[in-house]
Amino acid sequence: MKREFSTAAAWSAAAAWMEQAAAALIFLVIARIIGVESFGIASMAFAFLFLGEFLVRDTITEAIIERESLEDGRLEATFFALTGIATAIMVALMGLAQVVAKLYGQPSVAPLLTTVSPAVLMIGLGGVSTALLRRRMEYKTLAIRTIVGVTLGGLVGIAMAMNGYGAWSLVGQRLAELGINSVLAILGARWWPRRLPTRAEFGLIRGLGPRVLKLRTWTLVVNQTPTVMLGIFADPRAAGLFAFSARLVEIVIKVSVRVIQGVAQSAIAELRRQTGRTSGFFLDLTELSAFAGFVSLAGLALVAFPLTRVLLGPEWDAAGHIIPFLCVAGAAMALTATQEAYLLALDRVDAYLGVIAIEAALGIILVGLASPFGAVAAAAAVALRAVLVLPLCTRAALAPEAIPARGFAHALRSPAIVTVAMGLVVALWRLLALGRIDDIAYVALAVLIGVAMALIAVVGFMPGTFARLKSYVRA
Structure with missing residues (x-):
């Protein structure tokens, strides 16, 4: 299983790094061209689009990955159910576009949301094919699909931005990227429904799928609450600064944590089918x-400012104060992402679903109260929400296989020590160098110092931990 996980993770990592390198470059170019306000208006529209996308991406298709065997008719039933849901959501978004625009007090949001809504249907059409590729652990195919989609979509977005399309550039980018992804997933999986499912076969999608649909809904509320609240209680500039900061943190998470999470669910599900016991593997993945x-x-967090100035100029300086708070929330997400993958693989997501519902409600209260004070206050509320909910998520994750809390804490000990050591050294460098040397040189040297310190701490002072991590590479 280590060998299968490592091979899949390698392809997933390669895809994530190449995808996010391209996505980051494209994202920064478009943001710099269109400016903070246009970026904020597009983000306000996308907050509702993402709700629709999350409801169809990796929801009722999750059972395809989790099931020990695929019953005849499950794929067809899942495809038509998912396509129907996606179509309904697309129509609903188009119908609600004017209401959303009035909620924000920004009329330009309505046509943006209406035009980008078909992205939901594109995800629905490729959903079963993507799940089949994940079940087969064909991450090479998924990697190629992802890289081609983000690159071609990005080229469309940049071309539109350079020709003065403003916020519409992000709409064009999204539609092109998701359309290409869906087509390539279908071709890669070599599957398309050849008949209509029976009524009895539609019954096969009951169980894990609907619960995952609820989970994705609450997760989307958690993720998009700040952008919506800032759009309502602040202004497009605040929403744009927050959305940019969140996207930068998301890029870092995708090239690190999501690489592991994306493969973890498939690997844990396969290990459960083979052995019935996955707790040790879960703790290893938690440490990774x-x-x-x-x-x-x-x-x-330590280089956020002046990194934002280096990337986009002084207009985006405030993002440097938002990012550290979002990094705190991201650190909690590094743990909950693996917990979610583990529970989905075991089909034991009910308790976790309740916790995410609590997180969504808590976020509405905290972020709603903070948003009138601006994007930095909203980011602080997001960090507080994540810290408060993490113990509840962990408790839900440890329960199915009765994993002791001591074992979970032990898995976090080495990462915490390495992070603190690295952070102290980079903080000292910041104290000595920030403002005294060129910003680009400061950021570049801070990154090199941080990487070197982390490697020294692991290799030099934690030989046992280093050996465990190396075993995944050797596998």
């Missing part, structure tokens, strides 16, 4: 996720 997430996010 913590290393990847804690170190990378702590580093980002």
Whole structure:
């Protein structure tokens, strides 16, 4: 299983790094061209689009990955149910576009949301094919699909931005990227429904799928509450600064934590089918996720300013004060992402679903109260919400296989020590160098110092941990 996980993770990592390198470059170019306000208006529209996308992406298709065997008719039933849901959501978004625009007090949001709504249907059409590729652990195919989609979509977005389309550039980018992804997923999986499912076969999608649909809904509320609240109680500039900061943190999470999470669910599900016991593997993955997430996010928090100025100029300086708070929330997400994948693989998501519902409600209250004070206050509320909910998520994750809390804490010990050591050294560098040397040189040297310190701490002072991590590479 280590060998299968490592091979899949390698392809997933390659895809994530190449995708996010291209996505980051495209994202920064478009943001710089269109400016803070246009970026904020597009983000306000996309907050509702993402709700629709989350309801069809990796929801009722999750049972295709989890089931020990695929019953005749399950794929057809899932495809038509998912396509129907996607179509209904697309129509609903188009119908609600004017209401959303009035809620924000920004009329330009309505046509943006109406035009980009077909993205939901594109995801629905490719959903079963994507799930089949994940079940087969064909991450090479998924990697190629992802890289081609983000690159071609980005080229469309940049071309539109350079020709003065403003916020519409992000709409064009999204539609092109998702359309290409869906087509390539269908071709890669070599599957398309050849008949209509029976009524009895539609009954096969009951169980895990609807619960995942609820989970994705609450997760989307958690993720998009700040952008919506800032759009209502602040202004497009505040929403744009927050959305940019969140996207930068998301890029770091995707190239570190999501690489592990994306493969973890498939690997844990396969291990459960083979052995019936997955707790040890889960703790290993928790340690890997913590290393990847804690170190990378702590580093980002320490260089957030002047990194934003280097990337986009002084207009975006405020993002440098937002990012550190979002990195705290991201560190918690590094753990909960693996917990979610583990529970989905075991089909034991009910308790976790309740916790995410609490997180959504808590976020509405905290972020709603903070948003009138601006994007930095909203980011602080997001960090507080994540810290308060993490113990509840962990408790739900440890329960199915009665994993002791001591074992979970032990898995976090080494990542925490390495992160603190790295953070202290980079903080000292910040104290000595920030403002005294060129910003680009400061950021570049801070990254090199942080990476070197993390490697020294693991290799030099934690030989046992280093050996465990190396075993995944050797596998």
